[in-house]
Amino acid sequence: MSTPSTPASSKSPPGGPSRDVVWDAGIQARGVREGLLGQKAATVWMTGISGSGKSTVAAEVERRLVASGRLAYRLDGDNLRHGLNADLGFSAEDRTENIRRAGEVCRLIADTGAIVIATFISPFAADRAACRRVHEAAGIPFIEVHVHCPLEVAESRDPKGLYQRARKGEIKDFTGIGQGYEPPSDPEIDLDTSKLSIDAAAEALIESLRKRLA
């Protein structure tokens, strides 16, 4: 029933206010919901090329967290493109807007107290940095996870048959072939999925979360 005097969500996030729009400080503080859930909110941002293992590892992390009583929620790039971002394509400009919106949605979902596990190729470092800033301004931990393996390994996995089509020229702007991927220079967590099993990668990620959100 207590309402802290300085709600964590009362700060105006970056991006600047629109005309005549007042930031509402009366909204319940995230801390109250974190207390309810018995956990700390965070966004775990998994970045990497198609086939690197982002979704596979994320699914196992989500499963383990939920099984241990944590409210974890996985937000997937493909799924977001079916709804919120259905109006966006794959040009560099649209990818930037795709990630901008994804970052804002992660922040909102994490503001409920949840641990968001976001899996987005997010090839551009500047876009990821912008997501981090949005989280930092809101006081929500942003944990960048670089999920990687050699391109030829990702291409051999080719879970959606997209590399094959990109090589045939059927898909342009494909990350790793027609468009570049800028690896994180200093990610919180680094997972080489050509060396780690799914279980080992999930365990490493969760162990790191345990320390960071303690």
Added chain:
Amino acid sequence: MSTPSTPASSKSPPGGPSRDVVWDAGIQARGVREGLLGQKAATVWMTGISGSGKSTVAAEVERRLVASGRLAYRLDGDNLRHGLNADLGFSAEDRTENIRRAGEVCRLIADTGAIVIATFISPFAADRAACRRVHEAAGIPFIEVHVHCPLEVAESRDPKGLYQRARKGEIKDFTGIGQGYEPPSDPEIDLDTSKLSIDAAAEALIESLRKRLA
């Protein structure tokens, strides 16, 4: 640890898939998280003109729900315009996109298992109907609440001084003055805030939720 065989979130939402985007059915079902939280997810969509009392009633509803151990999360039109929708203005077209995105975000947040309390003027019936469809496709209750009072009462409250500025012509496209408001024809809940106290309105809303989410 159980993963139901038909995850609630495995259905492709309306809007149609983008190119080469595969809907990921491996995501944990909402039901698992609802079980964890001991509640049913829903979106409570509060619509009404500026000054009708949406935010005031919503704040009290959120406070009561959280105090009783429910994970409730308030999503406010103004706050969303600081972040996700900072690129949008107030033309009819931008209002429609504002509400489209808001509806998608409500669906995502409710998919965590939370009760979302959304306060958006949302003046156009077709936009609200689209939000309802998005929720129905995902199997999430969409509870439309019409928060209203006579225009002169809302104008006399004028919590942000906006009516005064709209009357002076400083704000165009202002709902109720320069732009129309289409009231819901069949809302789940109707709250006349010129007759109900804040407490009574909040109590009526929560009582209705209790029955609908039982």
